[in-house]
Amino acid sequence: MTDGAHPHVVVVGGGITGLAAAFFLKDEPVRVTLLEGSPRLGGKLSASEVAGVPVDEGAEALLARRPEGTDLITATGPAGDLVPAGTTSSAIYTRGAMRPLPRRQFMGVPADMDELAATGVVSPAGVARARQESQVPPQDGDVCVAEYVGARLGKEVVDRLVDPLLGGVYAGRSEELSFEATLAPLAAAAKKHPTLTAAVAGLIPPTPAQPVTPAPIFVTLTTGLGALPDAVAKACAAGIRTGAMARDLARTATGWRLVIGSAADPEHLQADAVILAVPAAPAARLLSRTIPAASTALSQIPYASMAIITLAYRKEDFPEQQRSGYLVPAVDGRAVKAVTFSTVKWPHLTRHAPVHIVRCSIGRIGETAILQRDDEDLAALAAAELADATGITKAPVAHRVTRWGGGLPQYNVGHLDRVARIRAAVTRQPGLAVAGAAYDGVGIPACVGTAKAAVEQVLSQLRTTGARDRSE
Template sequence: MNARIAVVGGGISGLSAAHRLRTLLPDARITLLERADRLGGVLRTVELAGRPFDVGAEAFLVRRPELTELAAELGLGFVHPTAAAPTVRAGGRTAALPTATLMGVPGSAARLDEVLSPVGLARIVAERHRPLRWGAGEDVVLGTLLRSRLGDQPVDRLADPLLGGVYAGRVDALGLRATIPQLALALDAGASSLTAAVDSVLAAQHASSQAPAGEQPVQLDERAARTASAGVVSPAGGAPSPQPVFGAFPGGYRELVDALTAACAAEIRLGTTVRELARTATGWRLTLGPTTAPEALDVDAVVLAVPAPAAARLLTVVAPGAACAAGTIELASSAVVALAYRAADAATLPTTSGILVASDERLSVKAVTHSCRKWAHLATADGILRIRASLGRFGEVATLQADDATLVARARADLVELAGITAAPVDVVVQRWGGGLPQYASGHLDRVRAVEDGLPDGIAVAGAALHGVGVPACVGTARRAAQRVAHSLTTTAAAGGVTAP
């Protein structure tokens, strides 16, 4: 079938959709349109002191099958983290990140004495005996629920830093059902308290981890499992699962982007803005380029793999209901400051995998990843220690309005406090992610349903705004989008509606 298909967006979702379309429709003419001057979106590998280093997404969840299967198709191998454990900066000191929690929401076995004050600990214990009112199926703002049950300390010192690392957002703006769905389901099932709900989820995860390899159910909740390998999500007894949870490409995500680009065999058009999408008698017309020199591209089907606001704009005429729903999904911005130090100049760098920073700490960074400790392939064979600091949360506009030099200065000042590093780095890369992460507010699942159900045949959407912000989740949405488009084209062709151009 010589169908003409446009994929709008050259990030991991767009590239994965184009690749899947190529396998489903080998003869299709696929055009991939990307506004930027490079492919990859929030996947970006740079050279930091002479070695590939990711300054966007860093790792992926191995327990989700989408990316591991894709890597196998492309002939790519990946590595796992070392045994280095994470820490948290809370109450003015650094401590081991507690185990037996679910994205920072503590279970009954969580040891929190190094993170919370005696008053905070007492509030946690009392929660188990307080009556809980919960309506099955309801969705609430996560922060509101947690603060009402647990108080502010565990929210500011555990849940907010963890979820802030995933969404660059605030727990007080995120919805429970989209961010920690397992917790919502446990509450739906009648848990007597928030602590009891966490305990039931952790017990189920522990049982799953003990099952034979061929009998383990697929873990579909990336947010809850994202930190499991570091001991953040662990069984009630506190021992993390020995099975690898995360993976990374030794040459950086550049390996995946390059492999997908070659395998999809699409016409790649960089620096191309798609301004309008309209229906034609036989398919769809995309208006490209500047208003002073517009170009029309006629195709039989379209995959939109762009951020929610861009999808809303393009769908306004052809799918107004879907456009309205997509337009309510907000975005957060963040920045990564990657730094490389001579080993002798950073000898005080802890041997931990990194540090999360509580939101009530007076520091600029929200997290620091000790990449050279976390990943064996980034260890100090060349005498260089590489780390990355993350800055910026949802609503912190002023933080990211600072210039690069100021962001670097703030990161370095915090490294003095957190790691005792005072020397100047030998290399620095600043990467800004404007609107890089969608915010899963309360009611997010309903918004996504309205987007997907409101699309006409021949149009599909993919990306982080839908069913998860992690790379495997994006690959999953891309594959479903490609299958939707392929099914639509195949059905239309059977009825005589698609002809060779």
């Protein structure tokens, strides 16, 4: 043990995954060091003001039905700032009109064909094809979403409904994303039902006999989710270092050695256990010498870049909105793929200033040219497409452009097998674990869940090592 008393656990990565891992270690008999290569903590969680309103620059909502995120908030202090979304009703802007999402659907896969027809999202011909749902035998092995859903319900359901919802989550494309990895609940349900629509219906809770207040779907913090990293950091019992880039990781006779800093002035840090809570590319680099099999699989996980353009409009200039936002299918050929009416979705924001805040998301996998435009050009493009969709005639009074280069991992076909290979190779090395958005989900709750699993893994290994040492 590195200090003769308590094992030293090093967490590499100061995003929400690494911070959660450090927090979960705080009551354990270990010494914890967290290393973050950039000057600040939080990764893709950050908030700043636009026209006097604090608005998230990255993730702006937590999925409430997954408790990992809200449990972390409760445990670290800011639970009193949790608020539910004012509305989660969304639309699809397609074929020149704003059209409601089918109410009974799972990630765009519909359960009710009459409802699908009534929305107008899919053309009459597309609805007719979907009604003739093909009962295709299950494929052997993983396939892409477009192939699986398209074979059953037709290409138009994929293009107009499924693809935009997946694009909003992953910035990916249904022709590449894995059905098993991205639509896991539906993939499991599809094995038990004769049709895909029946599988979706089985996933949707039945309508209650008596009206009830529905549980919130999404929640956020009144201060923005960008405030969460600082809250978690303050609740940790770790030595936290920013500007400390881990450049090498090697196995030693007693544990692990990390090299931090520049090649000209390296620092060596000894650890009994290491949790890698960084994206796939830096994790692959750190494991390239010690675990080449895991490194190779990690290097096969591509990432999509994107930009969030936040626009502020005078309250009196913006048309009244009842929905939380809308999605735009890639097949419609527009740059903006998703829009959130932030001050509608989160009514508490209206107390800060008499403005409407709108977040526009640009960037799907492979769309590199558009992201090379400068900030003013991107803001003007987002405002112009927003005007086409909503009819607003006034210009925004303020804007902010936030770029997330390589921000979203792509769960392409074969993803589950890749992750299994990575974890199998890593688990064979005592005192090592991986965590983060590259594995089991891109949302905050999923990332926190991987952090907890990584902590449990290294603690189990440390206990086994300690018991073995005591017996010798």
